[in-house]
Amino acid sequence: MTDFRVPKLNNNDTSYVLVEWLAEDGQTVRDGDPIALLETSKATEEVEAPTDGVLRRLLAEGAECEPGQVIARLLGSADEATPEAAQEAGQEAGQEAVQEAPQAAHGNPGGSRTPAPPGDASGVIVTAPARELIEAHGIPMERVHALGRKVIRRTDVEELLGAQEPSPAVADDAPAGDDDAQWITLSRAQQRTAEVVERSLREIPAAFTAMNVDVTEVLSLARDLTRRLRTLVGLPEMVVKAAGGLLDRFPMFFAVPGPGPRARRAATADVGVTVDVGRGLFIPVVRDAGNRPLAEIAADLVGFRKTALTGSFRERDLQGGAITLTLHTNDGIVFAVPIVFPGQTCALSLTAPRPEVVQDGSGFAVRRFATVGLAYDHRFINGRDAAEFLGELRTALESPARFLSENG
Known part of the structure; x- marks a missing residue:
């Protein structure tokens, strides 16, 4: 008999939600088969069977679980042949509907446990965070059922509430007499973002430099490429491509800070790009941006935007960025x-293009400019280096045919 434990999926979350079992209780599964779908604050992730066996589920769909927790067991032939082992697993699986789940992420840092939420008469599973939000706002269950989803998560309820991010409980320090409607509590995803921001500002002595870039020609080229490649190519795609091409000349800007006066080189320019379509901030990663064709980079970013709409990122989509473009x-x-995100030495920012009147010979012309900014860890990068990096990036963007011919 093999315990199936929840793997650690990221460094930001202390608990996850068991969204769905992908294999039935009592089903024979093979090593590597996906058997459960877990939701983190940013992504959903399939977890796989660590060995062959017969699945005995120990936790209900919709319950919370923490890394290392046993949520199922896999029985082998020898276990099934032992009546005691089969009886033990069967009893535990029979307790699935009342299995307790950690609630540390929902105002219970002491680690006490409450029963996992069962499905209702309709068969719809409502996760504990979603149920809290439903009850706090008195949302009729028929509205929830009208979503047509097997598992209702907190993000689904937030969708019903529109732009509001309400809290299931009044803050501990709220004055007497205050009610829930007066308080807005951060979503789970925003809480993780807050933790990263606090850590960055606490640990990283960052500096900032910005440079205006004439993007008139590169925008014209992007429109042409959009028609030719039949995929959306815009300024962000061009910046990702141009930045990726600077890895060899500026290795420190893509390095991982290490202990002491060292930083680990990056083998490829993996560029994280912020995506926010109203369901939280995600930073999926474009792999090897310096060596891949622009068409592939554009396809990646189109795919990321679609995935953000459904909230179905996987942790591997969000991990491993060497530099971030916001x-x-x-x-x-x-x-x-x-x-500057922990584990990186710098981050780029990009604004929307804006028209500016500039001198053109004896007259004037309207050109389009964008501001490219660079925040950097001053322990590893100096102001002169930052200016040179931005200068090379500006040259690439203002001579788009050059960087496209050099990098494919």
Whole structure:
């Protein structure tokens, strides 16, 4: 008999939600078969069987679980032949509907446990975080059922509530007499973002440099490539490609800070790009941006935007970025200062193109400019290095035919 334990999927979350079992209780599964779907604060992840065996589930769909927790067992032929082992696993599986789940992420840091939420008469599974939000706002269950989903997660309820991010409980320090409607609590995903931001500002002595870039020609080329490649190519795709091409000349900008006065070189320019379609901030990673064709990079970013709409990122989509590009494409933004994410030495920011009148010979012309900013860990990168990096990036963007011919 083999315990099936929840793997650690990321460094930000202390608990996950068991969204769905992908194999039936009592089903024979093979080593490597996907058997459960777990939801983290940012992604959903299939977890696989560690060995062959007969699955005995110990936790209900919709319950929370923590890394290392045993949520199922896999019985081998020898176990099935032992009446005691089969009886033990069967009894535990029979307790599935009342299995206790950790609630540390929902105002219970002491680790006490509450019963996992069962499905209702309709067969719909409502996760504990979702149920708390439903009850806090008095949402009729018929509205929840109308979503037509087998498992209702917190993000689904937030979708019903529109832009609100309410809390299931009044804050501990709330004055007497305050009610829930007066408080807005961060979503689970935003809480993880807050933790990363706090850590960055606490640990990384960051500096910032910005540079204006004339993007008139590169935008024209992007429109042409969109028609020819039949996939959306815009300024973000061009910046990812151009930045990826700077790995060899500026290895420190893609390095992983190490202990002491060292940083580990990156083998490839893996560029994280912010995506926010109203369901939280995600930073999926474009792999090997310096060596791959622009068409592939564009296809990756289109795919990321579609995935963000459904909230179905996998942890592997979000891990391993060597540098991050944060997009600030709302009209009117002049420049933006990104945070440097722990494990990286710098982060780029990009604003939307804006028209500016410039001198052109004896007259004037309207050109389009964008601001590219660079926040950097001053322990590893100096201001002169930052200016040279931005200068090379500007040269690539202002001579788009050059960087496209050099990098494919």
